[in-house]
Amino acid sequence: MSGNIYIYMLVMALVTYLIRMIPFTFIRGRIKSRTLRSFLYYVPYVTLGAMTVPAVFYATNSPVSAAAGFLTALFLSYKNKSLLTVAAGACIAVFLVELIPGVAVF
Amino acid sequence: MKSASRFQIWKKGARHGIPVALGYFAVSFAFGIQAAGIGISTVQAALLSLLNLTSAGQLASLDIIAAGGSYLTLALQQFVVNIRYMLMSASLSQNVEPSLSTGKRMTIAYGLSDEVFALSALYPKPLDPLYTYGIISVAVPGWTVGTLLGAAMGQILPARIVSALGLAIYGMFLAIIIPDAKKSRTVMAAVLAAMAGSIALRYCPGLNLIPSNYRLIVVTLAVGFVMALIAPVPEEEEKEETA
Incomplete structure (x- = not known):
């Protein structure tokens, strides 16, 4: 490390903040183009889908336990369970599956 | 209030x-x-x-x-x-x-x-x-x-x-996404296409040359615009409150 850590921190915080702030602050009201509005409507679903697969299978100590967590979350969310229930259920599934000898290495 | x-x-x-x-x-x-x-x-x-x-x-x-x-x-x-x-x-x-x-x-x-x-x-x-x-x-x-x-x-x-x-x-x-995807076939299509695109960019020879930092934005732009063109959101649906 040779630069000043505080300047590094401020530089990256500023860049990240401006990216997040500018569109949200300056786009006021409804966008006229229906295509653009439709695109923005799909953005959350597309980003969440793309962020989940395949990254979820690398999120734990073993793809097997991750798959168990993924399937548990799919099942619980299909049943319209709350955010907290789905997240906790997925974590518990990972924990239990990793107790099976040979699934994960610690 | x-x-x-x-x-x-x-x-x-x-x-x-x-x-x-x-x-x-x-x-x-x-x-x-x-x-x-x-x-x-x-x-x-x-x-x-x-x-x-x-x-x-x-x-x-x-x-x-x-x-x-x-x-x-x-x-x-x-x-x-x-x-x-x-x-x-x-x-x-x-x-x-x-x-x-x-x-x-x-x-x-x-x-x-x-x-x-x-x-x-x-x-x-x-x-x-x-x-x-x-x-x-x-x-x-x-x-x-x-x-x-x-x-x-x-x-x-x-x-x-x-x-x-x-x-x-x-x-x-x-x-977050599954309950909405159950209700709307176009949302389901968008989610599945996004997952498929994300897998393709990570593993397909050629496509995996795209740096990982760009993957999400490539998938979002491609799938988002394709969906917007083939399934534009009806005016009523946009106003509908998804609880």
Whole structure:
């Protein structure tokens, strides 16, 4: 490390903040183009889908336990369970599956 | 509006922030360990997390900081890694009252991580800033304290627990998208296409040459615009409140 850590921190915080702030602050009201509005409507679903697969299978100590967590979350969310229930259920599934000898290495 | 119901809205956000905070804790704990590894102090690592609130950006920054790279290099790297937030920020601008004040917009913008955006974007329109403040007030401590503990005592939390917490954020993502995908075939198509695109960009020879930082934005632009062209959102559906 040779630069000043505080300047590094401020530089990256500023860049990240401006990216997040500018569109949200300056786009006021409804966008006229229906295509653009439709695109923005799909953005959350597309980003969440793309962020989940395949990254979820690398999120734990073993793809097997991750798959168990993924399937548990799919099942619980299909049943319209709350955010907290789905997240906790997925974590518990990972924990239990990793107790099976040979699934994960610690 | 009565103060009790305003508190209820904040509380709902705070409750939805719990899985976010748990997931953040696992990820930021790992970040704290890595930050300490390149000689960043515990307090500095926590401050960095508090100021940035971005997993991919912060992890990527460690390479440049460790190598003593220039501030400009770091700024450009952060721009590339975090440019997806521009799309999310623009998307969320369609969900708030046009009259929402600049101050409130600038406050919400601080907390617009992937997860805070996702929850806020699917809150019934118009988005109440208090809901997002509620999420932020639970998620940011999770992110910051996770970093602090990871940097201070990386090896203390059992590896089994860290591993299990790794699924929290993805579980939450599914809890957000699956109920809407069940109700709408076009949303289901968008989700499946996004997953397929994401897999293709990661593994297909040729496509996997696209740097990982660009994958999300490539998938979002491609799938988002294709869906917008073949299945434009009907006016009624846009106004419908998805609870």
